[in-house]
Amino acid sequence: MKKLIYLFDIEPVILAGLSSWLLRRPDIKIAAKATSVDEALHIIASANIDADTQIIAITELSFRKIGEAKNEDGFKIIKAINDSGKPIKPLVFSSLDSGGYLRTCMSQSYKVCGFVSKACGINTIIEAIDRIFSGEQYFSENLK
Secondary structure: OEEEEEEEOOOHHHHHHHHHHHOOOOOEEEEEEEOOHHHHHHHHHOOOOOOOEEEEEEEOOEEEOOOOOOEEEOHHHHHHHHHHOOOEEEEEEEOOOOHHHHHHHHOOOOOOOEEEEOOOOHHHHHHHHHHHHOOOOEEOHHHO
């Protein structure tokens, strides 16, 4: 079974950091990265997934650029994943980690497989990835 990761975050340093950690895992491949909602939506729409492939899409909820009032909504990414019918499992990795965001992500409208606060250590996101690939859900302890 192939294990692929999509990384969606506005911060290139977050993408680079996660990538460098995940590249240490020979069983996981980073298949795509995006720094905007539009790029992420394109990746989801164009994904061709074979039966022996699992994909986790790790996404931020806020795509607001510094100095700009407009906030690209990461919930659009999660909704697009759910609406696509493709076997992509959404994992939220966000600094927007208050209870309201968590409840929204867990609602029937979004149905995420996990939520990890960016305040957690790298081992937490790695544990979330492993659990989600094994069919479980994962929500970091500081959110419960």
